Amino acid sequence: MSGGIARSRLAEERKTWRKNHPHGFVAKPEIKPDGSVNLMVWHCIIPGKIGTDWEGGYYPLTLIFCEDYPSRPPTCKFPNGFFHPNVYASGNVCLSILNAGWRPSITVKQILVGIQDFLDQPNPSSPANQDVCQLYVQNSNEYQKRVQQQARKYPQTL
Known part of the structure; x- marks a missing residue:
């Protein structure tokens, strides 16, 4: 029965996202080969934040529910192989909101905006990639270059 709850919540999140989402972001459920929608897997794009070294990149992210x-x-x-201290x-x-800091009230939009922020604000005390x-x-100079x-590896494709 819990799968029904997950799918209902995700259908609602999809409706909300389509009406109002941050500029430059993309979040779409996967389309299966038969044309049906798989609400349990979303393909997303997170734009690099303006004014940071991440600017200009449109980073692909998959959410698996x-x-x-x-x-x-x-x-x-x-x-x-994604280059970031907190990405395996x-x-x-x-990221804390995806682990110990998780709350069921957190939305897809909050996850994606949180990950956009986290790109330029790594947590060196919790490295996933040493x-x-x-x-x-x-x-820091070599890190910025990378x-x-x-x-540049992830240009806008829209």
Whole structure:
């Protein structure tokens, strides 16, 4: 029965998103090969925040919801090898609102805006990628260069 709750909540979130979402962001449920909608997987784009090294990039993110949503957070995944101190090599995001800080009232919109903020505000005390974190802490110029390279890797495709 909980899967029904997850799908109902996600259908409502989709309606809300379509009416009002932040400029430059994209969040769409997956379309299955048969043309039906899979509300449990959303393909998203997060624009890099203006005035940061992330600006100009449009970063692909997949949200994978479980049957226990909204009691449990979605898995948020960038492409494998995404360059960020708090993103695992697998692309999985390590962010407090997706772990111990999760509340069922958090919306897809809040998740995506939170991840946009987190791009430019890494948490070096909770690294998911030790090498990238070390670069962030010890060589900010090289870290900035790598972030800007990554921004160019993900241009706007709309």
